[in-house]
Amino acid sequence: MKNPKLRAFIPLFYIVWSDDLLTQKEFLTLQEFIGSQNWLSEKEKELLFSKVNVLAPPSREQLVHWKSEIEKIIQDKPSVKCIFDISIILSENDKTVVDLRPAFVELENDLGILGEEVIGDFKKTAVIFTSNYKTVKRFDTEILTQILDGKEAAIIKKVKSVISRPEFAYETSTDTDVYREKVYDWCKILAEENLGNMAYPKQYGGGGNLADYFAIMETLSYHDLSLVIKFGVQFGLWGMSIQSLGTEKHYIKYLKDIGSLKLTGCFAMTETNHGSNVKGLETMATYNHDDQTFTIHTPNENAQKEYIGNAANHGQMATVFAKLMIGGNDYGINAFIVPLRATNGNILKGITIGDCGLKMGLNGVDNGTIRFEKVVVPKENMLDRFASINESGEFESPIPSDNRRFFTMLGTLVGGRIGIPRSALAAAKSGLTIAILYSDKRRQFGPEGGSEVPILNYRMHQRRLIPLLAKTYAVHFALQYLTNRFINKNECEMQEIEALAAGMKAYSTWSTRDTLQECREACGGKGYLSENRIDALKNDTEIYTTFEGDNTVLMQLVAKNRLSEFRKSFGEMDAMGIINYVYENTKTAISEKNPIATRKTDDEHLLDD
């Protein structure tokens, strides 16, 4: 096209043929525009129509030529602001063309190519990342690790060293039996290293260090979550039920062997029909004063114990929660030690074990069902710290209310609601480490002509992961606080600590669920391959929101506790006090709901360079 007037159309032609956003509809728009220009001769119109004929597109060479003409103009004249400015220059300032600005601007608007950003596409100078790009460390990770590990640094180091041994290589078999045995073997090694008995009193062969026990739980969770749950079932649930609900005679008889894994056991509370509402458990323990025994019995199929860890394969005994019956009277839920297997592994008479089979995760833990068919155990097998039967066969307890006694018993077991969220926390840390390291390496898209950019450089990707990282730090310190409160508790604080543990268990496990979900998606296809571990982290922790107290139910406990506390606080306030209280809380709630608006600082650019 030599005719300068007609050259005004070159930018439009180039854009409609090259841009992948324009459609046939836009071609029609352009044809209509050309047809309506009275200043063009019929011959000129014909020539222009030939350039926007879908059946006869310009050659590849033609396109390249147009492009270079346009780019040359843009580079030479920084004053060029829109497509029409290029048209004017190409038309050599033809008077007719200059007067057409309003018509061209309307057309460009119809085509969606109005404005500076279209020119920007031609101008774009690539900001090229050199291929030896490396993220720079901005802080001393050693110091941060010291702060995170605190006083438990030594035991954390020991656990990390143990699980780094070759025998702790991940089990990759999909055969559940193989996986269960591997996890059992790992537990034996941990017991040999005196890690299992850490929480038990020293006089019964334990380590006497509850803080270290929780740190062990958390650190093991960096390895394999089936391991930590099997470990928690054996040394936490089974062992601690003896320690919390039993008395001297039980400690002497059992704790040492539990700590060394010589005596494996289960915590048999949940039944098929009763999970959250454990007050309604139906398993019965009927006392017979004649021979001073209890008969443990499952009255119906749905009263079987379910999901019980260590039951399917390895447990020799169980702490069984059952309704105590004496002389036809119901004395509420109490706990009893019931043998399940002989030392040779054979299941004992009256005991029926089922296997929960394949689960979404934690397949290294042998969860099972247990039924009791009139199983007789001696009187001393009652865990009698909170209730006992005296020499005359009468029930005795310092806590007369059955409900209150049961909830006191449950209260002593609150440690599980600290161990589980700390394990969940470790899983979130692992997931974030995997996802953030990957997104610092993975490159996708980038400026025209430049290298692709690490996806962590995208604002979108930072927004997905970095707030979750910050939250995980917050949960870390919150769980440290909870642990310290629990370890140093006095009787008066128990109710508050129980509510705190319930709330933190729910909050932390939900946070881990959301974090690992985002990590999976942020890693794309790689996040779906089992070898990259997000699979196991996600599926193993999936049940954390359910076990040790269903999160939804726990949150209602927290609400109940908070409302009681508020009622007390309000009772002590005058009208002005209440107004101030509501004002302060509203202020906090609003600023918390608006974290981005209020906290938008330069920090978010930190990762850009």
Place this chain on the structure above:
Amino acid sequence: MKNPKLRAFIPLFYIVWSDDLLTQKEFLTLQEFIGSQNWLSEKEKELLFSKVNVLAPPSREQLVHWKSEIEKIIQDKPSVKCIFDISIILSENDKTVVDLRPAFVELENDLGILGEEVIGDFKKTAVIFTSNYKTVKRFDTEILTQILDGKEAAIIKKVKSVISRPEFAYETSTDTDVYREKVYDWCKILAEENLGNMAYPKQYGGGGNLADYFAIMETLSYHDLSLVIKFGVQFGLWGMSIQSLGTEKHYIKYLKDIGSLKLTGCFAMTETNHGSNVKGLETMATYNHDDQTFTIHTPNENAQKEYIGNAANHGQMATVFAKLMIGGNDYGINAFIVPLRATNGNILKGITIGDCGLKMGLNGVDNGTIRFEKVVVPKENMLDRFASINESGEFESPIPSDNRRFFTMLGTLVGGRIGIPRSALAAAKSGLTIAILYSDKRRQFGPEGGSEVPILNYRMHQRRLIPLLAKTYAVHFALQYLTNRFINKNECEMQEIEALAAGMKAYSTWSTRDTLQECREACGGKGYLSENRIDALKNDTEIYTTFEGDNTVLMQLVAKNRLSEFRKSFGEMDAMGIINYVYENTKTAISEKNPIATRKTDDEHLLDD
């Protein structure tokens, strides 16, 4: 306690000993109160102190006696409104006691037992659900099914009948090889039933019915999601790539055998280094005009094809996307048919296949990696609908821009972004069916003395599941709309339909992710057992948010499209028009953000009875 004055304390004593919410702190409060009452003699105080001594609790019989006294009063006198009203009656209207109302009220407040609800706990009459409780059907499910199935009712019925056959029993083996072969066998049955070739033109042995094809995809998803993905890879991705990107000669040669599963194949687009940014694919197809062949080559390890379905075990051929090079010039990404295996299953020379191994889900699909070491294929293996090489060895295309051509090719493959969200929809439907049916049976907690209540009766549980059910219906009809738009499209609408498909794919798969998460948690421990299927539904659909276009990237495409459209719309508006537009959109946004506040009706009680 015979002294009427002292009997005023009975309700307090009963509550502190029976209520599981009061702590030692409250005992101290009560002791302090007693100590400060000057109207009591020292002896009377001593007696009262003895009742709140933690070391000497009242007997169980004492508690029962107190309780029955209180209950009797409450039943006889409906006017009783608070604990102190009971105290007055027990004290036989003792003048001293009556005057103590302010002091007692303050004490009750401190103890957190002020108010009618405490009395309510005594009054509570159990609303007992008869054990033969059954949810009543309120609507005709037949009619609803007709509306949902629409014109595809016949094919849906056929698919349901096929997948109900005994040979479609779920595969429970954890051995990936066993599962993969089972899914392959299922695909053979579906091909025999003429379900695989449903979308292909009739003249090439197909069913010529795209609407039915999508209905088949959705219905198969009620069975097993590995099956539907394997099915989609073979008949959708592999077959439709031939149909959409090839020409007559390819249809004649391949379509019939693909539809009958005689010719298995892959869709080899994604590379290790390029998933979202497919424009950057590095696999090369170099044209040699001397012998009229292409040499397919993987230039580096990270340019290998990855996650390719059908690659690890069964694919005989693949549609390979590669950068076309002619005489040293790059002509952008084009598609080529490349044989991978001989008919006996042996991998051909120059081809290296890897196995993606265990994945979070979809383990019945044999995803693999493919590398090409200078593999030579004849010229006719280029899928040449949008570009070809002429007799002189020159590149020819009706679409001169390489980018535009590639995105046009991708546009023809948009069907995958309809099949996948429809499959995701079916998974959400399955999950909700499982969770809602279970929660109508599962009972937990209930009124004192009454039966436990189905958990679906709890407002909380309804709020968890019912909005998701409503959303799933909405997504159903939205995807029907999208399918119809796609089937009846004209060229001008393609861009809008592509944006709609991208948006619905992202929205629907995220919705399924959230729905199945809630279903899992709502089913508690049962939701974690693989036998109840939420495991598979959740883990199989987990990757739906990533494949067929990463959701986050798709949403950016949608945003780009919407912004272009808005720019056009705004261009045509005057100032008043823009103000009206913003007003209407704001109104909608606000009412949508507030669905509960604006739609709280009696409907939410429907499930209560």
